[in-house]
Amino acid sequence: MASSGFSFPKKEKLCSQKVIETLFASGHSFIKYPLRVVFMIQEDQTDTPVKVLVSVSKRRFKRAYKRNLLKRRIREAYRLNKYTLFPLLEKNSVNIAIAFVYLPTEILPFSEIEKTAKATLESLITKLSLE
């Protein structure tokens, strides 16, 4: 693990196709505009507490460079704020998978995305601590 705590290595990314299918089929979801969050507690023991997926719809953004830009902004916002989420999970030794889906049809600046990312993670923490 990196020393800074802000790193985002590849094993924290959600890559398995089967896990993604079950996540979208049976995961819990809520909307904190402009983001829709889908999350699921995983049974299998993995080496990281969280696996994350970022998605921007091809139907809403036809040009690839716009999708890339938004995915980078969301990923960056998550990376800079994920330290709020980790202690709870490590304390309870729970693994979760999260998907962030971008909803609007226009490109929002980084400051707004970061603001909603913080709020999203807070509400995620409260939901998880209830369970």
Added chain:
RNA sequence: AUAGCAAGCUGGUCUAUCGCUGUUAUCUUUUUUGAUGGCAGAGGAAAGUCCGGGCAGCUCAGGACACUGUGCUUCCUAACAGGAAGGUACUCGUGAGGGUAGAGUAGUGUAACAGAAAAUAACCGUCCCGAUUUAUCGGGAUAAGGGUGAAAAGGUGGGGUAAGAGCUCACCGGUAUUCCGGGUAACCGGAGUAGCCGUACACCUUGCAGGCUGCAAGACCAUGUAUAUCACAAUCCCAUUUUAUGGGUAGGGUUGUCCGCUCUGUUUUCUUGUAAAAGUUGUGAGGGGUAGGUCGCUAAAGAUUAUGGGUGACCAUAAUCGAAGAUAAAUGAUAGGCACCGCUGCGUGCGGAACAGGAUCCGGCUUAUAAGCUUGCUAUUUUU
């Protein structure tokens, strides 16, 4: 100077903090892995997927037809529907220049609307003859004139005629063809011959090219679960209420061990056995192969520079360089400078900065694109 035409080029950059992908060195780790440092990390169109090729698989005796594409000439190229140079017709522009078209003709067909008529043309008109209802009617001749149309039967003049007509003659234009000259050729120039003379499209004929599918191609490794196939072992005993129940016993599962719980010990044939066959259970081997992974994968018809050849596309030689390789898919975020553009009070300040993101790789084409630069040329105006 302004406006424009053609060809070509550029497509911001630096610092700090945090972070991503690949690679390399050192350290660490049982291999995996992890840490730190170094290096590299999107475009002129990466796009559309419209052509062509490399590469891979499938098929594979050879050929013809069909089908599809293409079509002025010569050249370039690995190849092309691409490019270069040249040439013809029509057309737009004052001009620099731009656009469109194209193989062949022996034959066949079609030509909306308008118009009398769209190729054996007679509506009006003109002329002749006949009739008489004499400001009319009938028969015939005529493509000079009218209007329609994308296109109307070569043009002008003389002769000719009842009036007219390439009917005939001269000149001009076109087409076909013969000869001479130029050009590799398309074609051009000159001289002659033929009254031969509308345009477009399609069919048809013909030269050339094309086997099909695409990196999700294709090659390899392979966990778990289930399983084809093969080998070995087991498939027993007693009682009763006999397609069943109970007990013993053997084996398996559960467990660190025991108990307990649970599963299996079935069917058919006869020569009635330590039998055979099928089935079931267990153990081992094992093929194909899902998730996943590795290769394919980036050194290439390569880039830059110089010299030489060519009008040019391009080619040859030499030197130097070695240049992304991801896979729910890396090159980002934040802050601040510099440079650029606009507004401006010319100190500063504020705002802007296009089109757009690799996915097997190359050569083209097409489309999108802020701002800027270079070279050559054109028109107009002014000054010297």
